[in-house]
Amino acid sequence: MLPDSRIDWLLSEISSIPHVEVIRIGTRMPVVLPYRITDALVSILKKYQPVWINTHFNHPWEITTSSREAIARLADGGFPLGNQSVLLADVNDCPRIMKSLLHKLVENRVRPYYLYQCDLAEGLSHFRTPIGKGIEIMESLVGHTSGFARPTYVIDAPGGGGKIPVMPNYIISWSTNRVVLRNYEGVITTYKEPDTYEPKFCDRDCEKCNLDLELGEGEEIDSIGIEKLLQDENDTISLVPENNERIQRRDEHAG
Numbered sequence: 195m196l197p198d199s200r201i202d203w204l205l206s207e208i209s210s211i212p213h214v215e216v217i218r219i220g221t222r223m224p225v226v227l228p229y230r231i232t233d234a235l236v237s238i239l240k241k242y243q244p245v246w247i248n249t250h251f252n253h254p255w256e257i258t259t260s261s262r263e264a265i266a267r268l269a270d271g272g273f274p275l276g277n278q279s280v281l282l283a284d285v286n287d288c289p290r291i292m293k294s295l296l297h298k299l300v301e302n303r304v305r306p307y308y309l310y311q312c313d314l315a316e317g318l319s320h321f322r323t324p325i326g327k328g329i330e331i332m333e334s335l336v337g338h339t340s341g342f343a344r345p346t347y348v349i350d351a352p353g354g355g356g357k358i359p360v361m362p363n364y365i366i367s368w369s370t371n372r373v374v375l376r377n378y379e380g381v382i383t384t385y386k387e388p389d390t391y392e393p394k395f396c397d398r399d400c401e402k403c404n405l406d407l408e409l410g411e412g413e414e415i416d417s418i419g420i421e422k423l424l425q426d427e428n429d430t431i432s433l434v435p436e437n438n439e440r441i442q443r444r445d446e447h448a449g
Contacts, residue, residue: 201239205239217245218246218247221248224265225256228258230264231267239271245273247268249278250278252279253295269302277304278308281328287327289330292309296343296345297339300340309328309346309347309348329347333362337379371387372384372385373387
């Protein structure tokens with residue numbers, strides 16, 4: 195919504211930051227004010243590639259003639275386009291409506307990115323749906339349309355927990371050698387684990403890695419969260435929430 199000159203200045207400043215490799219812009223302008231996407235604006239954005247742009251269409255009716263022209267202008271400018279939708283009661287909480295939206299997006303070169311569960315924000319309670327409705331919609335998409343037309347259904351966790359993917363469960367059971375799966379039709383099948391896979395111990399010293407596909411410039415970082423429990427070189431065996439009462443009682447008795 196800023197003037198072109200201001201956007202030009204902002205992108206110039208951001209691009210000058212050494213660790214910034216990609217610029218991502220999230221905007222509803224192609225939806226609510228498609229005329230804002232001008233040739234002049236596209237020319238400015240092209241100066242700072244790679245630029246990725248996420249739109250925010252929630253309903254197929256929002257993809258008007260003007261919106262199509264705005265999207266085409268951005269796509270022709272060479273920008274990868276994504277879309278983030280929010281699941282809204284009495285707006286798009288219908289498998290057919292959602293599928294129509296996703297297909298129209300793909301037809302216009304916009305890749306569905308996220309389908310958000312409605313946030314626990316003040317004033318939005320009338321828009322919220324059960325999570326089960328989102329699962330139902332995802333069930334209607336998996337196996338019924340192309341993979342690149344399916345968004346990732348996520349809950350933006352309260353308290354700053356980030357986006358948590360929520361999907362139908364396709365793993366029925368799991369043993370040492372086999373995984374039992376089901377598909378969208380209810381067909382149950384078995385995937386056999388490899389007989390000869392030899393796990394490689396990873397000490398996360400990428401410079402001394404003996405794999406054929408070395409990272410080369412791979413950056414060393416400390417693992418956190420669940421990833422830490424999966425790392426060979428890490429002795430951590432559990433993650434314990436802060437102020438866990440059971441652990442506090444044990445420590446008190448030990449003291």
